Amino acid sequence: MKLLRYGPKGQEKPGLLDASGAIRSLTGILPDLAGDALSPGVLAKIAALDPMSLPKVEGNPRLGQCVTGLTNFVCIGLNYADHAAETGAAIPKEPIVFLKSLGAVCGPNDDVIIPRNSVKTDYECELAVIIGTTARHVSEDDALDYVAGYAIANDVSEREWQAERGGAWDKGKGFDTFGPLGPWLVTKDEIEDPQNLAMYTDIDGKRMQNGSTKTMIFGVKTLIAYVSQCITLHPGDVISTGTPPGVGLGVKPTPVFLRAGQTMKLGIAGLGEQTQKLVPWAM
Known part of the structure; x- marks a missing residue:
């Protein structure tokens, strides 16, 4: 479904x-x-x-985030071997875990606001795992039993705040609209293998990310088991599992970041597609 x-x-x-x-x-x-x-x-x-x-919904209504009432929006950093390589980072020995502000979550096609004075806003297409059953200290063998389904997440990131302002990554990840989620939750029975999904990001029609969940360092089962050792995962919680190569930060020789007026389009096989326009901060 x-x-x-x-x-x-x-x-x-x-x-x-x-x-x-x-x-x-x-x-x-x-x-x-x-x-x-x-x-x-x-x-x-x-x-x-x-x-x-069931009643048919007429027209073309806005889509909201595909789940609500989250307790935790957990993200995993540097979880693709080829993405770690493009950033020059070492392969993590354990998952890098951080939390995205719940205030960042928005609809899959809502506008994304570039923060005031930002010059390093970036995109990250990610497989989101949506929890369906409370998970605490679960094993890898049982981990998928706790999954309701999967969705696309765009882990939008402001790289200066993430890496150059001191402290944890969370600061660069939690700006308003930095967590588009959807367009829908696809129940796990429709996804035969979450470790074999093609994924992509286009910026203004140019393919920037062209990867696969095959290159995850820590797979979905491992991540659920690992995170559940330190964070109780509740129904509706999200684990965003990292991004493949091709982010703006990784462009050589000079990184290329997002600008107001551009359009992001992200897709994952079997999970649909989301599109966001980038707009300037105007408050």
Whole structure:
């Protein structure tokens, strides 16, 4: 299933995408795509429904972030061998874990705001793992049992704040709109192997990232098990699993960062596509 949230910001309703690409309303069946609504039992009940029996949503509504009510937005740094190489970083011996501000999360096609005075805003196409069952001290063998599904995340980053202003990476990752998520949550039964998904990013139509989850250093199972040792993961929580090579920071000989007016388009096989326009900070 492809589950989504649609409507104006702050007024989103739950829905699903039918086989024809139309949105079907889940209003009255679910309060929202959050918390226990992502449990295996509830997802099984939704899967048993005939999508054609659900009200069709007319028009082309805005898509919101595909899950809400997150407790944790966990991100993993330098988790692709080829991305580590392009940045000149050593291969991590353990996953690099940081948290993205929950205030950064936005819809998959919402505008992304370049922070005031920023000259080093960057993009990162990532596979997002969405938790469906509370996970605490889980094993790698059992890790996928705790997954509701997968989605695309854009781990937008301001590199100066991330690496040149002292302290943790979180500062460069948590600006408003720096966490587009969606367009939908694809339940895990539709993704045969999360370690074999092609992924890409285009900037103004130019292919910049062209990678695969095959080159992850630490796979999805390992990350869930590892993170659950130090952070209790709750239904709706997200683990964004790192990015392949091709980010602006890695362009040689001179990094190329984002500018207002540009358009980002990101996609992962089986998970759809998201598009954001970059706009200047104007407050």
